[in-house]
Amino acid sequence: MINNFKNLKNKNGDDVETVAVSKRSTTNEIMKVYDENHKNFGENRVKDLVVKYNKLPKDIRWHMIGHLQRNKVKDIIEFIHLIHSVDSFRLIDHINKLSIDKNIFTNILIQVKISNDDSKYGFLPEEVDIIFGNYISKNYKNIKILGLMGMATFSSNTSLIESEFSLLSRLYDKYSKVTPLKYLSMGMSGDYLLALKYNSNMIRIGSAIFN
Numbered sequence: 042m043i044n045n046f047k048n049l050k051n052k053n054g055d056d057v058e059t060v061a062v063s064k065r066s067t068t069n070e071i072m073k074v075y076d077e078n079h080k081n082f083g084e085n086r087v088k089d090l091v092v093k094y095n096k097l098p099k100d101i102r103w104h105m106i107g108h109l110q111r112n113k114v115k116d117i118i119e120f121i122h123l124i125h126s127v128d129s130f131r132l133i134d135h136i137n138k139l140s141i142d143k144n145i146f147t148n149i150l151i152q153v154k155i156s157n158d159d160s161k162y163g164f165l166p167e168e169v170d171i172i173f174g175n176y177i178s179k180n181y182k183n184i185k186i187l188g189l190m191g192m193a194t195f196s197s198n199t200s201l202i203e204s205e206f207s208l209l210s211r212l213y214d215k216y217s218k219v220t221p222l223k224y225l226s227m228g229m230s231g232d233y234l235l236a237l238k239y240n241s242n243m244i245r246i247g248s249a250i251f252n
């Protein structure tokens with residue numbers, strides 16, 4: 042139910058944007074949510090993203106939320122609204138270079154590894170300094186860094202999840218003082234209430250919307 046995810050606020054009282062994660066959903070299922078006046082959808086595979094982009098209304102704002110290979114960036118760069126999953130220096134450099142070639146600006150989030158889980162991608166918290174240093178020195182001319190993204194450990198241990206969200210929230214506050222940021226993307230179906238407690242303002246919800 043998308044309506045459960047409208048007009049949410051975080052602990053600070055800020056509005057929260059919901060990205061409906063449609064990676065397990067058909068275009069018909071997506072259209073039902075779209076018809077409830079929802080425009081933000083997220084996918085984690087380039088191939089699916091391109092197929093759905095081609096089939097569905099052009100005012101959908103597509104979010105790339107899964108690990109992105111450099112050689113696939115070209116397939117989405119001209120229509121993607123926001124890439125949440127920028128997780129390596131080589132990937133940033135490549136997105137920047139392609140954006141310069143195409144004379145466009147690309148909106149990204151920096152994915153930070155806040156979990157010890159081996160399957161999670163992202164920069165180490167201590168690497169984030171280098172990225173913002175480069176950004177401030179205008180080394181990424183055609184990229185706009187709009188914020189941070191992270192995924193907590195998949196666990197029922199709420200204090201572990203809270204400590205991970207708390208870390209990302211502190212990094213967000215820290216780098217917001219360096220450059221204006223807009224989005225702290227954290228929280229999924231199972232843990233978004235905890236994420237809102239740590240002032241997430243963008244949640245990525247799949248199963249709780251589409252099931």
Ligand SMILES: *Cc1c(COP(=O)(O)O)cnc(C)c1O
Nearest residue numbers: 062085106229230245246247248
């Ligand atoms: C699948 C996915 C989600 C949504 O997960 P649900 O548990 O279905 O809400 C959020 N973020 C990322 C990066 C995902 O891959």
